[in-house]
Amino acid sequence: xxxxxxxxxxxxxxxxxxxxxxxxxxxxxxxxxxxxxxxxxxxxxxxxxxxxxxxxxxxxxxxxxxxxxxxxxxxxxxxxxxxxxxxxxxxxxxxxxxxxxxxxxxxxxxxxxxxxxxxxxxxxxxxxxxxxxxxxxxxxxxxxxxxxxxxxxxxxxxxxxxxxxxxxxxxxxxxxxxxxxxxxxxxxxxxxxxxxxxxxxxxxxxxxxxxxxxxxxxxxxxxxxxxxxxxxxxxxxxxxxxxxxxxxxxxxxxxxxxxxxxxxxxxxxxxxxxxxxxxxxxxx
Numbered sequence: 001x002x003x004x005x006x007x008x009x010x011x012x013x014x015x016x017x018x019x020x021x022x023x024x025x026x027x028x029x030x031x032x033x034x035x036x037x038x039x040x041x042x043x044x045x046x047x048x049x050x051x052x053x054x055x056x057x058x059x060x061x062x063x064x065x066x067x068x069x070x071x072x073x074x075x076x077x078x079x080x081x082x083x084x085x086x087x088x089x090x091x092x093x094x095x096x097x098x099x100x101x102x103x104x105x106x107x108x109x110x111x112x113x114x115x116x117x118x119x120x121x122x123x124x125x126x127x128x129x130x131x132x133x134x135x136x137x138x139x140x141x142x143x144x145x146x147x148x149x150x151x152x153x154x155x156x157x158x159x160x161x162x163x164x165x166x167x168x169x170x171x172x173x174x175x176x177x178x179x180x181x182x183x184x185x186x187x188x189x190x191x192x193x194x195x196x197x198x199x200x201x202x203x204x205x206x207x208x209x210x211x212x213x214x215x216x217x218x219x220x221x222x223x224x225x226x227x228x229x230x231x232x233x234x235x236x237x238x239x240x241x242x243x244x245x246x247x248x249x250x251x252x253x254x255x256x257x258x259x260x261x262x263x264x265x266x267x268x269x270x271x272x273x274x275x276x277x278x279x280x281x282x283x284x
Contacts, residue, residue, distance in 0.1 A: 009166060011036040011037065011043075013158070013159050014035055015032050016158050016159070019062065020062065023066060023086075032047075032055060059086075060100075061264060062154075063085040064100050065269070067097065068108065069151055069230035071108055071109045078109075100269060113226070114231035117129075117231070121241060121242055126247070128238075129224075131243055131247075133220070135218070137217050140201070140204075140212065141177070141213040142200050142211075142212070143179075143198075144195065145193070146196060147192070148189065150184060153196055159196070175198055177258060177259045177260065179197055181193040181255045218279055219281060219282075220256075221239065221249065221277070223235060223239055223275070224275060229272065239276065247280075250283045251280060256279055258277065259275040
């Protein structure tokens with residue numbers, strides 16, 4: 001039988017999944033309350049207490065994140081991006097976007113953090129960003145699998161974070177990470193496989209609702225990245241297309257992963273800090 005806390009966590013996971021699946025629809029509190037099977041009066045307070053932000057803030061953050069992805073990685077018109085993000089006008093969208101990303105949508109498209117990687121790609125500049133090579137041992141992790149667009153893995157992250165909190169496994173040394181198994185340029189978005197994970201000791205019991213994951217031993221190129229998650233595609237293109245061919249290393253068939261140094265819940269997108277780990281081996 002589920003405990004009360006487990007029941008609430010299950011409701012939170014249902015709502016989080018529903019939010020991700022319906023970001024481009026007009027979602028109301030009453031609708032989410034039905035998904036959670038609680039009154040709107042109680043559900044909003046429970047959601048805020050358990051997730052650390054209001055439903056409105058979650059929706060705003062996720063919609064703007066998806067909008068940033070479209071600005072950085074497509075030619076979609078800004079007016080259409082604004083409409084898909086559920087803003088009544090382009091002006092309202094621009095104000096909200098600038099508040100979160102410190103730039104207007106048009107300026108972000110031209111000079112966001114992705115622009116620096118695009119420029120380095122165009123110049124084949126392999127020295128433009130700091131990359132170090134590290135050898136990592138096998139690491140045991142607690143994980144929650146995710147299927148679908150990589151940018152939506154924070155649904156699995158939320159589930160993992162909630163489970164860790166319930167199992168009293170959160171602490172100052174907790175590292176939130178994501179491991180990626182497929183190439184998003186080759187595999188359809190809805191078929192991409194990944195996992196939210198956090199390293200744990202060998203004697204840690206894997207909590208119910210999560211899985212044990214062993215991150216393979218090997219060497220990795222580590223890129224220090226600062227900026228919105230939506231801009232990471234160009235960082236990966238630079239790593240694969242510019243740095244790797246000039247590095248003396250070959251790509252390995254192990255999956256790559258990311259490690260997140262702060263949280264999008266309380267950090268502006270431009271200040272998000274991450275490490276990108278690319279699996280490599282000495283060229284033969």
